[in-house]
Amino acid sequence: MTNSSKSKKQGGRYIRGKGATGSRAQGRGGVTRDALPPARTGAGSSRGSTERLQEGETFQRGTQRKAAPRVQKPAEGPQKRLPQLRQVQLDAPPETATFRDRDGVKHTFPDSKLRRVAAQILSERDKHWRYRPFSFPIFTDKGHEQTLHFDFYIYDAEDTVIRLILVVPHESREVWDKIGRFKRQYPMYDYELWTPERLAAIQSGRGRASRLDF
Numbered sequence: 001m002t003n004s005s006k007s008k009k010q011g012g013r014y015i016r017g018k019g020a021t022g023s024r025a026q027g028r029g030g031v032t033r034d035a036l037p038p039a040r041t042g043a044g045s046s047r048g049s050t051e052r053l054q055e056g057e058t059f060q061r062g063t064q065r066k067a068a069p070r071v072q073k074p075a076e077g078p079q080k081r082l083p084q085l086r087q088v089q090l091d092a093p094p095e096t097a098t099f100r101d102r103d104g105v106k107h108t109f110p111d112s113k114l115r116r117v118a119a120q121i122l123s124e125r126d127k128h129w130r131y132r133p134f135s136f137p138i139f140t141d142k143g144h145e146q147t148l149h150f151d152f153y154i155y156d157a158e159d160t161v162i163r164l165i166l167v168v169p170h171e172s173r174e175v176w177d178k179i180g181r182f183k184r185q186y187p188m189y190d191y192e193l194w195t196p197e198r199l200a201a202i203q204s205g206r207g208r209a210s211r212l213d214f
Contacts, residue, residue: 088196102128164191
């Protein structure tokens, strides 16, 4: 007789090797098949499987779990538009208008309505100004060189620059970043940022915003 056919007698029963398949073979958790209740058939079979799971017994293959419900994404509506900037009505001189600076030099700004308005304001307020189209070099925190261009330079009676004016169509983070670096690197200069709103306030001649503090 070979080793595979040998049997041992335990408790009055013959058990073949370690892989015994008798009615008292133990499953997972030490529960024998004889201890399990008989399987139900019909509509109550699934319920019996659920009850056995609740009692901590082994999972039955017949138990079916329901698939998780799909979560539907809400329908995407129209994208929200960015708020539009308030339109400012400016009384601008014609494109052919000519302006004289403190040295008597004539300037025209046919391509810039805002510069024409600014030059008109400075001339009407008897300010000593020059149009200086050159840039200040400024440096970023990483050492990269940038430039910042001011439009009008305001002088006092002793020919000293007392104010720099930058005319821009609107404020932006890039402009304010450059202004901040300019303020740190050139603290000896005072400056102003003239936007359409600022120009309209000056033109109105009413309120504190219409005054020029230079």
